[in-house]
Amino acid sequence: MIPDSTTPLFPLRVAAELSNTSIYSLRQYVDLGLIIPYRSATNRRLYSQVDIQRINCIRKYLDEYGLNVAGIKTLFAQVPCWLIRPCSENDRNNCDAYSEIAEPCWNVTVKGPECQNSDCRVCDVYRLSEKCNDLKSLFKNLPELKLPDAENQQSE
Ligand code: SF4
Numbered sequence: 001m002i003p004d005s006t007t008p009l010f011p012l013r014v015a016a017e018l019s020n021t022s023i024y025s026l027r028q029y030v031d032l033g034l035i036i037p038y039r040s041a042t043n044r045r046l047y048s049q050v051d052i053q054r055i056n057c058i059r060k061y062l063d064e065y066g067l068n069v070a071g072i073k074t075l076f077a078q079v080p081c082w083l084i085r086p087c088s089e090n091d092r093n094n095c096d097a098y099s100e101i102a103e104p105c106w107n108v109t110v111k112g113p114e115c116q117n118s119d120c121r122v123c124d125v126y127r128l129s130e131k132c133n134d135l136k137s138l139f140k141n142l143p144e145l146k147l148p149d150a151e152n153q154q155s156e
Contacts, residue, residue: 005053006122008038008046015047019055026055032069033107034058034076036121048121054129061133076104076132081125083142087114 003009015037016023029035030045035054037045047055061067067075077100082092092098095112097105105111106120120126131138 005049006127008040008048008121010047010052012045012047015052015055018052019059021055021059028069029055029058032073033104034069034073036106036126038121050121050127050129054126054132057129057132065133073104074102075135077101079105079125079128079135079138080142081105084125084128085114085123087112091115 010018012023012026015021016026019026030037035047035051035058037047037051039045058069058072061072061075062069081087081097082095085091087095087098091112091114093112094110095105095115096108096110097115098112100108105115106123106126111118115123128138
Protein backbone atom coordinates (compact mmCIF):
# COMPACT_ATOMS: atom_id res chain seq x y z
CA MET A 1 0.00 0.00 0.00
CA ILE A 2 1.34 3.44 -0.92
CA PRO A 3 1.16 5.75 2.09
CA ASP A 4 -0.97 8.86 1.69
CA SER A 5 -1.55 11.85 3.96
CA THR A 6 -3.95 9.85 6.14
CA THR A 7 -1.63 6.86 6.70
CA PRO A 8 -0.71 6.53 10.40
CA LEU A 9 3.07 6.71 10.40
CA PHE A 10 4.44 8.68 13.30
CA PRO A 11 4.60 7.71 16.98
CA LEU A 12 3.83 10.36 19.60
CA ARG A 13 7.41 11.56 20.05
CA VAL A 14 7.96 12.04 16.30
CA ALA A 15 4.60 13.76 15.87
CA ALA A 16 5.54 16.14 18.69
CA GLU A 17 8.86 16.94 17.00
CA LEU A 18 7.32 17.41 13.56
CA SER A 19 4.72 19.82 14.93
CA ASN A 20 7.06 21.55 17.35
CA THR A 21 4.66 20.69 20.17
CA SER A 22 5.29 19.23 23.59
CA ILE A 23 4.21 15.67 24.28
CA TYR A 24 2.07 16.97 27.14
CA SER A 25 0.19 19.34 24.79
CA LEU A 26 -0.28 16.65 22.17
CA ARG A 27 -1.82 14.34 24.74
CA GLN A 28 -4.10 17.15 25.84
CA TYR A 29 -5.33 17.70 22.25
CA VAL A 30 -6.05 13.99 21.94
CA ASP A 31 -7.85 13.83 25.30
CA LEU A 32 -10.03 16.77 24.25
CA GLY A 33 -10.83 15.18 20.88
CA LEU A 34 -9.20 17.91 18.80
CA ILE A 35 -7.25 15.24 16.95
CA ILE A 36 -8.00 11.54 16.60
CA PRO A 37 -4.79 9.54 16.11
CA TYR A 38 -4.93 5.97 14.89
CA ARG A 39 -4.85 3.32 17.63
CA SER A 40 -3.07 0.08 16.85
CA ALA A 41 -4.23 -3.32 18.13
CA THR A 42 -1.82 -2.82 21.03
CA ASN A 43 -3.35 0.61 21.73
CA ARG A 44 -0.35 2.47 20.39
CA ARG A 45 -1.20 5.86 18.93
CA LEU A 46 0.14 6.75 15.50
CA TYR A 47 -0.21 10.07 13.71
CA SER A 48 -0.58 10.88 10.02
CA GLN A 49 0.36 13.94 7.97
CA VAL A 50 -3.26 15.07 8.29
CA ASP A 51 -2.94 14.87 12.09
CA ILE A 52 0.28 16.90 11.94
CA GLN A 53 -1.47 19.55 9.80
CA ARG A 54 -4.30 19.70 12.31
CA ILE A 55 -1.84 20.07 15.19
CA ASN A 56 -0.14 22.91 13.30
CA CYS A 57 -3.53 24.52 12.84
CA ILE A 58 -4.25 24.23 16.57
CA ARG A 59 -0.87 25.80 17.36
CA LYS A 60 -1.69 28.69 15.06
CA TYR A 61 -4.99 29.35 16.81
CA LEU A 62 -3.23 29.20 20.19
CA ASP A 63 -0.08 31.17 19.39
CA GLU A 64 -1.25 33.72 16.81
CA TYR A 65 -4.98 34.18 17.38
CA GLY A 66 -5.02 33.92 21.18
CA LEU A 67 -7.66 31.19 21.44
CA ASN A 68 -7.58 28.50 24.11
CA VAL A 69 -8.18 24.81 23.47
CA ALA A 70 -11.83 25.02 24.54
CA GLY A 71 -12.42 27.80 22.01
CA ILE A 72 -10.70 25.84 19.25
CA LYS A 73 -12.85 22.82 19.99
CA THR A 74 -15.97 24.96 19.75
CA LEU A 75 -14.78 26.29 16.39
CA PHE A 76 -14.21 22.78 15.05
CA ALA A 77 -17.74 21.94 16.20
CA GLN A 78 -19.19 24.68 13.94
CA VAL A 79 -18.02 23.05 10.70
CA PRO A 80 -21.16 22.01 8.75
CA CYS A 81 -20.08 18.43 8.18
CA TRP A 82 -23.45 17.50 6.60
CA LEU A 83 -22.75 19.83 3.67
CA ILE A 84 -19.20 18.62 3.12
CA ARG A 85 -19.97 14.91 3.34
CA PRO A 86 -22.82 15.47 2.16
CA CYS A 87 -25.66 13.90 4.18
CA SER A 88 -29.33 13.30 3.39
CA GLU A 89 -32.11 14.78 5.49
CA ASN A 90 -32.59 11.35 7.09
CA ASP A 91 -28.88 11.26 8.01
CA ARG A 92 -29.08 14.70 9.60
CA ASN A 93 -32.19 13.92 11.58
CA ASN A 94 -30.49 10.88 13.08
CA CYS A 95 -27.13 12.46 13.82
CA ASP A 96 -26.11 14.42 16.93
CA ALA A 97 -23.47 16.27 14.88
CA TYR A 98 -26.25 18.21 13.12
CA SER A 99 -27.21 20.03 16.33
CA GLU A 100 -24.12 19.63 18.52
CA ILE A 101 -22.30 22.93 19.01
CA ALA A 102 -19.64 21.96 21.55
CA GLU A 103 -18.04 18.85 20.01
CA PRO A 104 -16.55 18.27 16.56
CA CYS A 105 -18.70 15.82 14.58
CA TRP A 106 -16.18 12.99 15.00
CA ASN A 107 -16.72 13.10 18.78
CA VAL A 108 -20.51 12.81 18.92
CA THR A 109 -21.96 9.62 20.35
CA VAL A 110 -24.91 9.10 18.02
CA LYS A 111 -23.97 9.41 14.36
CA GLY A 112 -26.33 9.24 11.41
CA PRO A 113 -26.39 6.28 8.98
CA GLU A 114 -23.90 8.00 6.64
CA CYS A 115 -21.23 8.18 9.34
CA GLN A 116 -21.93 5.23 11.62
CA ASN A 117 -19.37 2.93 10.05
CA SER A 118 -17.04 5.56 8.65
CA ASP A 119 -13.44 6.07 9.60
CA CYS A 120 -13.38 9.73 10.61
CA ARG A 121 -9.61 9.86 10.14
CA VAL A 122 -9.95 9.59 6.36
CA CYS A 123 -13.16 11.61 6.04
CA ASP A 124 -13.09 14.89 4.08
CA VAL A 125 -14.31 16.74 7.18
CA TYR A 126 -11.39 15.68 9.37
CA ARG A 127 -9.04 16.14 6.41
CA LEU A 128 -9.94 19.82 6.24
CA SER A 129 -6.99 20.27 8.56
CA GLU A 130 -5.14 22.47 6.08
CA LYS A 131 -8.04 24.89 6.04
CA CYS A 132 -9.09 24.53 9.63
CA ASN A 133 -7.86 27.98 10.57
CA ASP A 134 -9.51 29.56 7.54
CA LEU A 135 -13.16 28.66 7.98
CA LYS A 136 -14.21 31.57 5.82
CA SER A 137 -12.63 30.08 2.72
CA LEU A 138 -14.29 26.79 3.63
CA PHE A 139 -17.73 28.43 3.71
CA LYS A 140 -17.08 30.14 0.38
CA ASN A 141 -16.86 26.76 -1.29
CA LEU A 142 -20.04 25.37 0.23
CA PRO A 143 -23.48 25.53 -1.41
CA GLU A 144 -25.07 28.92 -0.90
CA LEU A 145 -26.59 29.29 2.55
CA LYS A 146 -30.21 30.32 2.83
CA LEU A 147 -30.87 32.63 5.74
CA PRO A 148 -34.25 32.22 7.49
CA ASP A 149 -35.09 35.93 6.97
CA ALA A 150 -34.45 35.69 3.24
CA GLU A 151 -36.77 32.68 3.00
CA ASN A 152 -39.50 34.53 4.93
CA GLN A 153 -39.23 37.58 2.68
CA GLN A 154 -39.55 35.43 -0.44
CA SER A 155 -42.73 33.79 0.83
CA GLU A 156 -44.35 37.16 1.72
S1 SF4 B 1 -17.34 10.45 9.12
FE1 SF4 B 1 -16.69 11.32 11.09
S2 SF4 B 1 -15.54 13.18 10.53
FE2 SF4 B 1 -16.75 12.58 8.74
S3 SF4 B 1 -18.64 13.79 8.88
FE3 SF4 B 1 -18.99 11.76 9.84
S4 SF4 B 1 -18.59 12.06 12.02
FE4 SF4 B 1 -17.65 13.78 10.91
